[in-house]
Amino acid sequence: MFCQRRQTFSCVGFGLTKHKSGDVVAIDRGALDKLRELVGGEEADLLELVESFLEEGPPIMQDMWSSCHASDHAAVRRAAHSLKSNARDMGAVDLSQICAGVEARCASGEPASLAEIGDAQRAFDLAITELRTIFNRGK
């Protein structure tokens, strides 16, 4: 079912996925296909992973905000690191790239900016909204 749906999308560059209609989308469905193959090819297993991300993601995002406000760079870095990996698996390329930037900045000793966290939040919201749509998982 999902494979049929992905035929209406095409990859147009690293981190940017566009629908044939020209709309920018948050999720690279090719990454989801790869993830499903990786865990054995079962749709149910992929769904379990997506649900885990939908459940685990918001607290991590929240943690990134609170740690940034508290100037706890190490905690910001850990949260960004975790979200980066999960986002990459889910095909949330923009979110993954923004998180990688936050992590790199914290690793170099610089404080993460609230603007960057805001970007991450927007990319995150887009990604989970789209994942919910794809997998019929309402709020």
Added chain:
Amino acid sequence: MSNPGRILIVDDSRTIRIKLKKSVEALGHEAEAVENGRAALDLLAAKNFDLVLLDIMMPVMDGFEVLTSLKTSSRTRDVPVIVISGLDDEMSSVVKAIELGAEDFLPKDFELALLKARISTCIEKKRLRDVEKEYLRQVTKLTKAAATLESGRFNPSKLGIRDVAARSDGLGKLASVFATMAQKVYERERKMRQNIRTFRGALLLLACGGLWGLVVPLSKMASLVEAHPIGLAILIDLIGAAFCLGISLKRGTMPSLSALTRSDWRFVIILAFISSVVNQVLVYWLASKLPAFIVSIVIVLEGFAVFLFAALMRTEAPSMKRFLGLGLGLAGIVIILFFGEPGELNTNWLWLAIALVIPVTYATEDIYLSEFKPTAIDSVAMFGIVLVASLLMLIPLAAFYADFIPVGLLTGRLGIIVILMAVAGNLAMLLFIALISSTGAVFASQNAYAVTAAGIGWSMLLLGEAIPALTWVSLALIVVGLLMVEPKQEAEEEPPPLDDEIDEFVPRLDLVPLPTE
């Protein structure tokens, strides 16, 4: 998957854990996943794993700390670790992890083929290492067994090399030959030790019997002066108690009476009653009624009674050889009783029947001493306490029967007899305690033969009693019987424990290929 492994996944992200677990299981392996380093170490301490997939950046305990801990424990240092890392930004962490002992790394966005290749390589290496370790462990076991053999105190069935000998390679052959040789050496040494014990026991037994044999004719001589069996026992126990307690106090081996347990006191009271009140008084009393050599002969039945008691209680192994030995001794006694023309026997059948109680009570004493003697208390001190307890029982008895020896009598011949009886009787008892502790009740009961032989000899010498010629033939039978009843078999030696390192190592033997493979 022909060779599945058990893999531990450690990552703080639940989604990553699910992804890795499902991927690993899709490849045919078993997987368990935990969320931090502490939980990983706990699980590794409890279960065996073939591989660990370890995230580096984790709260509670990061991947570096887990690696350091794994590599310092002999149990887990050979478990391969693959660190999970992003290739783009964590290369320095990967390098550090490999320096700490990680086998390889896996990018977080790995391909299935790469995961498969890395897991297979690591598990293969781990299994080769397990085979190598198992081989080294068995070589160490064999070396230890050789060292134990050299020390001379070992039990071949407990050398712990049976599994090594089961191997079909050169090491197995070596272990098999070694085990056979060890068995032969063990049998030879065991036999030699048994012979030494028999010889030492026989000497002790003859000394003990020689002294005890003196007691019966001496008590006969005492009864000829004036018969006071209870009074005689009191004086002998009094001298014995003073001697034993004096020695114990001087040697500092006297235990504090408050330190004696309830079972120690029970032992003291029961032994005092059997040994002094019953046995001693009975022998002294019967010595006044029967010829001394007859009493001595009846004592020999003690060995037969002890053997029956020990066999019934299963405290010592009955064997045909031991049974025949005792039977031979008994035959010697029957010859003396029925063909030895002992003269006075014809008129003293009632007293003889009463005298038959002596071997039964002696046997009871032997078994009781053998099985219940407190090992923590010095033998001399314990015997001194037993004699004091005997005195406390005998004095009221003597008062009741008015059986105290008049003081005036002790200044003459009777005094010398009492002193000789005290020295012989108490010394014999101390030797007997040592004998029974080292050789067991059945062998020690052969002391009765020596008592009989010595009693007959002393009776001839001191009392001028005539011994029929056939008695000497009987005594020869008794001696042969004595040699056939060997001391109890020594307990098997416990092997020395293997060293800690070997005990700690628990290989996954189910995963190790057979030696022929």
